[in-house]
Amino acid sequence: MNFLGVGPLEVALVAIVAVIVLGPERIPGVAVQLARAVRYMRGYATDATADIRKELQELTKEYDEVRKELNEFRSSLGGGFSNIAEEVDRPLRSGREKTALKPGSDAPIIEPGGEPPPKPSRTSTNS
Structure with a gap:
């Protein structure tokens, strides 16, 4: 079992070196200092x-608020545009209904005015 990449053999080697370097009487004091350092870390x-x-929660809360406002704004715009489209289409539809030709109606047929266009001349050019 490795702890931070250090196996049991390395731990035993460090303990043996510590006993040799520090001596048996200073080992408990060093162990207490080491425990304090680990606790502090x-x-x-x-x-x-x-x-x-905490910072991420605050940012997430702000993000959610902005997103909610944006969705409300988007929905209010969507409703407004559909109302505007209806108001614009209503007169156009009524105008189309009035001007539409119905089969069998007595509406006059509009004839093109003016003279007919000239017919192209057929001349052959043999060289």
């Missing part, structure tokens, strides 16, 4: 994690 990591989560 864990507390620091926990506080940093809590601060990051």
Whole structure:
């Protein structure tokens, strides 16, 4: 089992070197200092994690509020545009209904005015 990439053999080697270098009488004091350092590091990591989560929650809350406002704005615009489209289409539809020719109606047929266009001349050019 490895802890931070350090296996049991490496831990035993470090312990043997510590006993040789520090001596058996100083080992308990060093172990207490090491435990305090580890506790301090864990507390620091926990506080940093809590601060990051708090900031992320605030940002997420702001994001959700902006997203909600945007969706409300989008829905209000969508409703407004459909009402405008109806108001514009209504006169156009009524105008089409009035001017539409119905089969069998007595509506006059409009004839083209003016003279007919000249007919093209057929001349052959043989060289």
